[in-house]
Amino acid sequence: MDWRAKLDALPVTRRQLVAGAAAGGGLAVAWWLWPRHYTSPLAPGPNERDFVGWITIGTDGVVTVAVPQLEMGQGVTTVLAQVVAVELGADWRQVAVEPAPPAGLYANIPLAAKWAPLWSNLPSFASDPDSRLAENFARSNAFAATAEGSSLTAYEQPLREAAAAARAMLAMAAAERWDVEWEECAVGAGLVRHGEQQLGFGDLVEDGAQLDPPDPPPLRVAPASDDPSPAQAELAPAFPRLDLPAKVDGSFLFAGDIRLPGLVYASIRHGPLGKPDLSAFEAGAVEGLDGLVGVVRSKRYLAAVAESWWIAEQALKKMRPVFAGPPAAESAAALQSLEEAHGTIEPERTYATGDADDLLARPDYTQSYSVAPAVHATIETASATARYDSGKLELWIAAQAPELTRRAAAKAIGLSVEDVVLYPTAAGGSFDARLERRHAIEVAQIAKEIGRPVQLTWPRVQELQSIPVRTPVSARLEAAFLAASGGRIAAWRSRLAMPATVREFGHRLFDNKTPQAAMEHAAQESDALACEGAIPPYAIEHVAVDHLPVTLPFPTGRLRGNAQAYNAFFTESFIDELAERAGRDPFLYRMEMLGQSPRMADTLRRATRLANWDGGRRGTGQGLAMARIGSPDSGGRIACVAQAALGEGGVRVTRLHAAVDIGRVVNLDIARQQIEGGLVFGLSLATGSSIAYEEGKPVPGRLAGLALPTLADCPEIVIEFLASDAPAFDPGELGVAVAPPAIANALYSATGVRFRRLPLLSEGL
The missing domain is CATH 3.30.365.10 (Aldehyde oxidase/xanthine dehydrogenase, molybdopterin binding domain)
Incomplete structure (x- = not known):
């Protein structure tokens, strides 16, 4: 081609x-x-x-x-x-x-190997990046x-x-x-x-x-x-x-910048979550509307196509589409079911070393944490351009999985894959939202129906409603102490109640399932990838990680930081509580458990030195957290000291000091940008980025309601990279994982109140 x-x-x-x-x-x-x-x-x-x-x-x-x-x-x-x-x-x-x-x-053979449980019937044989199975799958697809x-x-x-x-x-x-x-x-x-x-x-x-x-x-x-x-x-x-x-002069092309001869513009409405089927709309309300090119009705959406996107959007408002189905999703009851799962659902063991269950028959300390559903809030909502002509489809789109997107679009309109050409464009942010390709399917169908090149752009509320959220999780962590050890941890168990969110995503990505079908296929499955990062990065002899699979009434998926981010929040918050129970400095308490992890220890030491750590004493507003992503032998490491307090309007974070070990640094400027961006993204997860579903619709439905940090909210950020000969590691998600627990621990130092739910303050004071 x-x-x-x-x-x-x-x-x-x-x-x-x-x-x-x-x-x-x-x-x-x-x-x-x-x-x-x-x-x-x-x-x-x-x-x-x-x-x-x-x-x-x-x-x-x-x-x-x-x-x-x-x-x-x-x-x-x-x-x-x-x-x-x-x-x-x-x-x-x-x-x-x-x-x-x-x-x-x-x-991308390493990623195919990591995601082998999502596509292979023999994941244990395909999960090695050097595996011929992984290579054959990745290359042939x-x-x-x-x-x-x-x-x-x-x-x-x-x-x-x-x-x-x-x-x-x-x-x-x-x-x-x-x-x-x-x-x-x-x-x-x-x-x-x-x-x-x-x-x-x-x-x-x-x-x-x-x-x-x-x-x-x-x-x-x-x-x-x-x-x-x-x-x-x-x-x-x-x-x-x-x-x-x-990007500065505006010539850089994003998905929404494509212009073709005869191009028309489409907007769209999907049903509220739980009511997916289009049942009625007022077609007569747009008769004679100047600039309207056509209306496309599908089982799961209504689209208007016009000479401008604004005209298409006004046409949809006039047509008042109605959707039918089971009761619409309500997130309040769904989140309550996560809490109840700890007493009703049998745990599925995803990782174990030693004999944690025996030592934790009567744990010395137990604590519960949770995170709410989080949304992507990208700069550019889902947008794609398609041209269908004589049995051929051309597709301009920002896709994180371009070939699977191309195949999904081909199947949607009955074409062979060879008859679809995909032109990759850049994305205005993504945070893993563009692993989803529902808009690619829709724009292909609309272009075929209309017979002209079409650019589809979802309204913001449709983006918030239709891109699966980062899964909510209810976590229960338990610890047993060594006798007369000053609080040293003998055993650790983490139990995570949540959907099989990564498997659910895999059914959408690799099996081309609809969100509802993917949820049904993943129901009650054990999901080790959803528990990634739950193993604490400390020297603890007996560790167990359990998944309690819960079925929710709304789809879930990937978001920047993924499982590592929510598990870092649980782990580092719990470690801080254990240090307090032991009467120890949170820094020294962690250091004592890092004797076999010199890179982690050095990262932690550098961060506290940067921030002039004062022991995390009450009233100082300093909080500490660290995270490791990747294998213990390679991967990346970060430690962060946050300075935070409660101020007018909520949480005020004034400083973030971070020490970072990503092995060999390929491009220092971009690595720094990624850590800074990750820390600010983590700040957004700590203070906002969450929605609820009421009658299947997202609340809030606009960016302004998500409590995202503005430029004035961004703290002073100081970063130091450690020199290393270890393999290079991508730093993009480290800051996302470490910022929320560091901020939560800083708030405890400032207020004496523990905040165990993200977003912070969502439970009130």
Whole structure:
């Protein structure tokens, strides 16, 4: 499928390159270590050649990196391009990126392995990233999903190998001209040099394309990295964001920016949760409405299509759609059922070490915590553009799982997958909302019905109602102390009452189930992935984690931080309470249990030093928390000291000091942005971001009612990164996990009142 040729016909730039100081494209410099049947989806344009590649180099010297991950503000396009630039030896000013369409070549194998329980009948065999089952699944399904902070894990090595192969081919081309050994040539700053001789990449493109790269590719000794020292942070970044200039001048394309000849605009109404079926609407109310193009009625929605989105939205208001079904969802009763589950539902064991049950027959301390449903609140609501013509569908959409989105759209209108072309666009935020693809199905159906290109944009209230929320959870934590030990923990048990939320999500993503069908399939299932992060990061010999599966009347799904975030809130709040019972400084209490985790201990020590920790004494308003995401051997670590108090209007957080260990730091500037953004996102979860359902409708239904932090609410943030040779880790969700418990513990220090529910203050004082 020549998707570039299709793009040539559009009134937008042909490849939507995001460049620093260059634009254009050229020769695809690639290598043949990949299986030959997983070919590149990129077709060569003028002065270009395709060799199954990740990288193109033009005769003008521009290096373009194919990026198979969704850019949603996290900077993935810059980080992956930086990996190539360093390995290839390119000048950053000549580097551009190109969003890559779905293809087996770009498979996200580590994520497929982690999510094996969601798609495989043999998850124990497919859950290893080196598993052939995981690789075959990911490649054959073009599974290139953007999630779980997996971009570096999945793509750094293949991009390095592709860049090393390209570097060798350019060096070999230069060496032939100079009659020297190619290994004697140096490649850097966009030039190939030997002694006094030098040639630019563009000069070597044609000859280099004809050569065979060495096998294996000659990787450089050191991968891309930044010095994380505080002094370095004061300097201008060596690899500034590639997408920033286009975002500043407005030329960067999001899903809602696509414009096609003859484009019309659609708005939509879905039924309240629990009443999904459209039963009636006042069609006559819009007869003769100027600018209205058509009305599309489906079993589960009513859409209006017009010359402008505003006209379409007014038409829906006039038609007053009515939906029918079972009793509409009421969240108050549903949340009560989570609390009651601790006495009525048999726990399913998801993790155990030692014999926690025996030691906890009579626990020394038990406490309950909970989190309310949380919404995504993205900048850009669900938006997509579709054009249906002669049995072919073109789809412009921001999709975190693009191939599965393409397949869902094809099935919805009875097409083969080969007859659907998906053009990836960037997302205006996502927080995992764009793993859902209901709007892709709807825009395909509407475009086929109307017969013109259509852009569908959900109103905000539809976004809040129709994108599954982060699951509510009721947690009960129990601890037993070692005798005469000063409060040292002998046994720990965490029991989580919630839906099988990750399995529910998996049925929607991989099985293309409707939200209601996914809920029914996941009902009463045990869900270990939903309990991820419940194992405390401390040296406790006897630990058990249980899931109490509860069926709720509304769908649940993924949100930034996911299970790690709510479990960090439970764990770190409970640890603080245990430290108080033992009469210990919360910092020293934690440190005593980190003797076997030196990286965690160092992170905690640095955070308290940054914040001038005073022992967490009553009235000081300081609170401490830490979190680890990923495996104990690798992964990322963060410790945070919050300064907070109750002020006019609620919680006032004035300072957040964080120490972060993410292994090798690839791009310090973007890592800092991600930690800062994660901490503010965590602040939003601590103070708001929650909704209730009344008669199946979200309350509140607007951003203004979600108690999201404004710029004036954002605290002073001080971050220190620890130097490390450990594998690089994506930092995007660390701050989300650590901020809420740190703030909750700070509020206890300030007020003497424990807040055990998110959002904080939702239970009152």
